[in-house]
Structure formats: structure tokens, C-alpha cells
Amino acid sequence: MKVGLVCPYAWDVPGGVRSHVHDLALTLTERGYQVSVLAPAEDPSNLPPWVHDGGRPIAVPYNGSVARLSFGVKAAARVRGWIRSGDFDVVHIHEPLSPSLSLLACWSAQGPLVATWHSALDRSRVLSAGYSIAQTAAEKIRGHIAVSEDARRTLVAHVGGDAVLIPNGVRVEDYRDVPLSPLVDTRGPRVVFLGRIDEPRKGLDVLLGAWGSVREAHPDARLYVVGPGELESRQESVVSALGESIIFLGRLDDAAKASVLASATVYCAPHAGGESFGIVLVEAMAAGAPVVASDLPAFSRVLDGGACGRLFATGDSEQLALALRAVIGDLELQSRLRTAGLLRAKAFDWQTVVADVTAVYDSVSIPGERVVEDLRGQVVGRLPGRSLYARRPWGRR
Amino acid sequence: MSGQTWALVIGVVVALALLVFYASSTAGRLDRLHRRIDTAVLALDAQALRRSAAAQELALSGLLDPASALLVAQAAHDAREAGDDRTMIDVQRTQLESDVTRALQAALTAEDVEEIRADPAGAVLLEELQAACIRAQLARRFLNDGVRACRQLRSQRLVRWMRLAGRTPWPQTSDWDDEVPTGLAVLSAQGSP
Numbered sequence: 317m318k319v320g321l322v323c324p325y326a327w328d329v330p331g332g333v334r335s336h337v338h339d340l341a342l343t344l345t346e347r348g349y350q351v352s353v354l355a356p357a358e359d360p361s362n363l364p365p366w367v368h369d370g371g372r373p374i375a376v377p378y379n380g381s382v383a384r385l386s387f388g389v390k391a392a393a394r395v396r397g398w399i400r401s402g403d404f405d406v407v408h409i410h411e412p413l414s415p416s417l418s419l420l421a422c423w424s425a426q427g428p429l430v431a432t433w434h435s436a437l438d439r440s441r442v443l444s445a446g447y448s449i450a451q452t453a454a455e456k457i458r459g460h461i462a463v464s465e466d467a468r469r470t471l472v473a474h475v476g477g478d479a480v481l482i483p484n485g486v487r488v489e490d491y492r493d494v495p496l497s498p499l500v501d502t503r504g505p506r507v508v509f510l511g512r513i514d515e516p517r518k519g520l521d522v523l524l525g526a527w528g529s530v531r532e533a534h535p536d537a538r539l540y541v542v543g544p545g546e547l548e549s550r551q552e553s554v555v556s557a558l559g560e561s562i563i564f565l566g567r568l569d570d571a572a573k574a575s576v577l578a579s580a581t582v583y584c585a586p587h588a589g590g591e592s593f594g595i596v597l598v599e600a601m602a603a604g605a606p607v608v609a610s611d612l613p614a615f616s617r618v619l620d621g622g623a624c625g626r627l628f629a630t631g632d633s634e635q636l637a638l639a640l641r642a643v644i645g646d647l648e649l650q651s652r653l654r655t656a657g658l659l660r661a662k663a664f665d666w667q668t669v670v671a672d673v674t675a676v677y678d679s680v681s682i683p684g685e686r687v688v689e690d691l692r693g694q695v696v697g698r699l700p701g702r703s704l705y706a707r708r709p710w711g712r713r
Numbered sequence: 714m715s716g717q718t719w720a721l722v723i724g725v726v727v728a729l730a731l732l733v734f735y736a737s738s739t740a741g742r743l744d745r746l747h748r749r750i751d752t753a754v755l756a757l758d759a760q761a762l763r764r765s766a767a768a769q770e771l772a773l774s775g776l777l778d779p780a781s782a783l784l785v786a787q788a789a790h791d792a793r794e795a796g797d798d799r800t801m802i803d804v805q806r807t808q809l810e811s812d813v814t815r816a817l818q819a820a821l822t823a824e825d826v827e828e829i830r831a832d833p834a835g836a837v838l839l840e841e842l843q844a845a846c847i848r849a850q851l852a853r854r855f856l857n858d859g860v861r862a863c864r865q866l867r868s869q870r871l872v873r874w875m876r877l878a879g880r881t882p883w884p885q886t887s888d889w890d891d892e893v894p895t896g897l898a899v900l901s902a903q904g905s906p
Contacts, residue, residue, distance in 0.1 A: 426745070452742065455742060455749075456749075458752070458859070459851070460858070476861075476862065477858055477862060478854060478857070478858040478861070480851060480854065672847075675844065675847050675848050675851055679757075679848045679849075679851035679855060680753075680852075680855060681752070681756060682752055682756050
């Protein structure tokens with residue numbers, strides 16, 4: 317089966333949607349599917365053979381940050397060319413409303429189209445995309461997938477339509493048997509935090525608020541902070557008061573991040589909001605780290621209501637301190653959480669997830685059908701020549 | 714002609730042009746939705762047939778007890794027969810598909826599934842049946858989603874007044890019990906390219 321995947325964001329810039337498409341393509345290929353990815357690329361010479369160059373991206377403000385997108389007449393021509401030459405059984409468009417290759421693919425392709433909705437957009441943003449554009453794009457897609465309940469709600473409430481919930485995947489094998497990190501001192505208890513230091517929603521402040529109390533109970537405990545960003549002045553005083561027990565590792569690549577997680581006594585996710593899925597929790601569980609996380613709905617769902625990790629009231633440093641102390645001080649609890657976490661992570665393994673995705677592929681098409689170029693909207697597509705209203709085999713007589 | 718008349722003429726021409734553009738693009742949208750429903754019905758039909766075929770094969774494998782086997786085989790046979798000349802929005806067909814679901818539900822409890830799975834051939838049959846059940850469920854969902862979108866557009870006032878849907882019948886959803894037997898739900902959905 318030939319599958320075309322459309323990624324709206326630059327292939328050479330790290331990001332959630334991009335790594336989703338990357339992992340999906342890898343896992344599909346492992347299962348014997350022929351995969352071609354269409355994505356914008358800064359440097360086309362660096363692309364793997366299965367990624368088709370969608371043109372140079374342009375940095376524009378989109379969805380609250382700066383995104384690298386491809387659009388314009390040239391990009392549209394590239395999309396059409398890719399669809400014509402690809403001869404795909406299914407084209408799977410990611411983030412269909414993003415004003416990039418994805419939206420262009422919605423317009424210029426017809427046939428078995430599948431779309432995955434990643435982010436939760438608020439109503440004004442959907443409407444600003446142009447209601448009719450959104451509607452038309454959504455109407456052409458035969459099967460909608462949402463990665464989270466929030467993303468699904470966006471589609472159902474603002475665009476209209478139903479979506480199958482298929483969560484994000486983690487390539488669990490990439491986290492299995494990872495060596496311990498040389499950056500981490502494994503003599504005392506290790507608490508690991510991942511995320512931007514200066515992004516309040518990642519919740520480092522909540523964790524710093526709890527750290528003093530954790531240190532009182534466990535003087536040899538260390539806190540490892542992985543992530544980019546500068547300390548803000550109010551944080552600096554806390555950090556200097558706690559001395560060398562807090563270690564900043566800066567930004568790490570995926571492999572180094574995995575081994576820091578594998579070396580952790582506890583992975584702490586004190587996020588204050590804005591998380592729609594909680595993939596990082598799954599990564600931590602896959603690496604074998606016991607998890608302590610705020611009780612955001614997404615986190616609670618990933619941790620199976622607290623059965624696979626410890627939850628605390630979001631933003632409450634005192635409760636967090638209690639939870640951390642409980643886990644650090646109880647080896648049996650640690651090993652129980654570790655076992656439960658490893659098992660839970662399997663539910664989010666790409667191998668499991670991809671089986672659901674291929675079920676969607678199978679159920680949107682009839683044998684022999686291909687994705688073809690849609691000429692409607694072009695002048696030639698408006699010419700008469702076929703009966704528009706043939707008799708239907710369905711419907712009331 | 715005076716300036717006012719000109720303004721009126723231009724206004725009327727612009728309004729007509731807008732109306733024609735709206736009608737043409739909406740007719741295009743409707744046509745696309747109608748086609749989507751056509752293929753969705755066919756796709757659902759294919760998946761439902763696959764499901765009954767898998768159920769029948771399991772029933773004839775000798776791995777079920779005779780009573781369950783007969784129940785499932787009979788239901789699957791009837792559903793396949795009806796598939797020859799009835800689509801998945803025909804009530805008589807969907808009734809039979811619901812019967813297949815119920816027969817499977819009764820025959821495949823968690824214990825039954827465990828026993829069948831112990832046999833390597835049985836495991837393969839169960840996997841195929843489960844894959845077909847999931848695909849039929851998805852196909853039905855996607856069909857009904859298309860029908861909903863189409864109905865929504867067709868119930869707009871302008872669409873009705875201008876009869877943009879032509880003589881195409883009012884789209885029908887496919888309503889039947891497509892639940893995956895609880896005993897099968899524990900297996901992970903397998904697929905092959």
C-alpha cells in the first residue's frame with residue numbers, strides 16, 4: 317500500500333507534529349508500507365530519500381509562535397506534482413488547516429484522504445482561517461483522526477465533523493535499555509525536570525517551591541533540570557539558596573534526554589496547563605522512570621487516573637513536596653510505579669498506534685481507488701462533461 | 714441612462730454574479746459530498762462483508778462449540794447473502810449485520826477467546842475477525858460523518874430554494890450495532906499493507 321504523508325512544518329526544525337510524522341513514517345515502513353512524506357525543507361540535500369522536498373519554508377507567526385511554512389503558487393505546484401507522481405492509495409494530511417502544504421493538499425487532492433488534527437485551536441483561530449476554507453477542507457477528508465480529546469473537540473465544535481481518537485505514539489524501543497547518563501550522579505536520589513525554564517506553564521516554579529522541603533527529608537537529593545531558557549530573577553534567589561543540589565543541564569538531544577530519564581529516581585512533571593497530551597510522561601515511563609505529575613486532565617489520562625504514577629494538585633508545591641518525598645523514600649513504591657509505567661507505555665507504543673491508523677486507511681477506501689489531483693477550482697474542473705447528479709444507489713427512493 | 718440607473722444595473726449584475734458563483738461552488742461541494750457518501754457506502758459494504766466472511770470462517774474452523782458455531786455461521790451466512798443486492802443503508806441488510814454482531818458477542822466471551830487463541834490457527838482467525846470488526850466500525854462512522862455534513866449543507870435555505878442538490882435522494886445514515894465483541898477488545902488491532 318502506498319501512503320503519502322503531508323507535514324506542514326519544516327522537516328529540519330524539531331517539533332511535535334514533525335516528529336509524529338517522522339515516527340509514523342518509520343513505523344509504517346517497518347510494516348511494509350511504501351511511504352512518501354511531503355514537507356518543507358530548508359536544506360533539501362539533507363533529506364532522507366523518503367522525504368519529498370516541499371519547498372523552502374518561510375517563517376511566519378502562526379498559532380502563537382513562529383512557524384516555518386510553505387505556501388504560494390510554487391508550493392501548490394509542488395503539491396500537485398507530488399500527488400500526480402505519487403499514485404497513492406491514501407494521502408494522510410497532518411494539521412489540515414495549517415496554511416502550508418497541508419491545506420494545499422486538501423485543495424489539490426481528491427480520493428481517500430485522511431487527516432490528523434494535532435493541536436486544539438480556539439474558535440476565533442479556526443474562524444480566522446476562513447470558515448468556508450475550513451469547511452471545504454474538512455468535507456473532502458474521508459476520515460478524521462484526533463490525537464487528543466481537546467483536538468477532537470476543536471473539530472467537532474468549530475468545524476463540524478466526527479473524529480476517531482488515536483493518541484500520539486512513542487517509539488518505546490528507543491527508550492528500552494538506555495545506558496545511564498554520565499551527566500547524572502546516581503549516588504543519591506535524582507529528580508528530573510524537562511522543559512523550558514522560563515515558560516511558566518512548564519511549572520519549574522512549582523517544583524522549586526517544593527524543593528526545599530524535599531531537601532529537608534532527603535539532604536542528598538539532586539534536581540536535574542533539562543531544557544533551554546534563562547532563569548528569571550525571582551527564580552535565581554531560590555536556586556542560589558538551594559546551592560548545588562540543583563543542576564542545570566541545558567538543552568539535550570533525544571538520546572541524552574532518554575538516558576537522563578533512565579537514570580532518574582523520579583521524573584517530575586509539574587506543568588501548570590497547556591498540555592493536551594502528555595507525551596513526555598509516556599517517554600519517562602518507557603525509560604523506566606517513576607512519574608510524579610500535576611493532575612491535569614491529559615496527565616491523569618496518561619497515568620490511568622494515578623495508577624501508573626503519582627498525581628498532585630496542579631500548582632500546589634506543598635502537595636508536590638509530599639508526593640516527591642513519598643516516592644523517594646519508598647523503594648517498593650518506586651519499583652511498583654516503574655513496572656506499571658513500563659506496561660502503560662506500551663499502550664502508547666507506535667506499534668500499537670500504527671495498527672489503529674492503518675485500520676483507518678483501510679476503511680476510507682474501496683479496492684483499486686487512488687488519490688488523484690482535484691481540478692475543481694481550476695478552470696478545467698468547472699467544465700461540464702460528466703453527469704453531476706447520477707442516480708445514487710443510496711438514499712430514500 | 715442616468716448615473717442612478719447605471720448603479721442599479723451594476724448592482725444587479727454583481728448580485729447575480731455572486732449568486733451564480735455561490736450556486737456553482739455549492740453545487741460542487743454537494744457533488745463532492747455525494748460522491749464521498751457513495752464511496753463510503755461501498756467501503757462499508759466491503760468491510761462488513763469481510764467481517765461476515767471472517768466470522769463464517771471462524772465458525773467453520775471447528776474451534777467453537779457446535780451451538781455457537783451454528784449461531785455465528787447462520788448469522789454470517791444470512792448477512793453475506795443479503796450483501797448481494799442490498800447496501801449498508803438498507804434496513805433489511807443492517808438488521809442482519811446487527812444479528813452478526815449479537816451472535817459474535819454471545820459466542821466470543823473472554824474465556825472463549827482465550828481458549829481459541831491457544832490454538833495458533835485460532836489466533837490468526839481471531840485477529841482477522843477483530844481487524845474486520847474495527848474496520849467496519851470505522852467505515853460506518855466515516856459514512857455517517859459524511860451524511861451529517863451533506864445533510865447540514867442540504868438543509869440550508871438557499872440550497873433548498875435553488876434546488877442545488879437536484880434529484881439526488883436525501884442521504885441516509887447506516888444504523889446498526891457494530892460493537893466489537895468484548896472478548897476481542899483486548900487484542901491489539903493488527904493490519905497489513
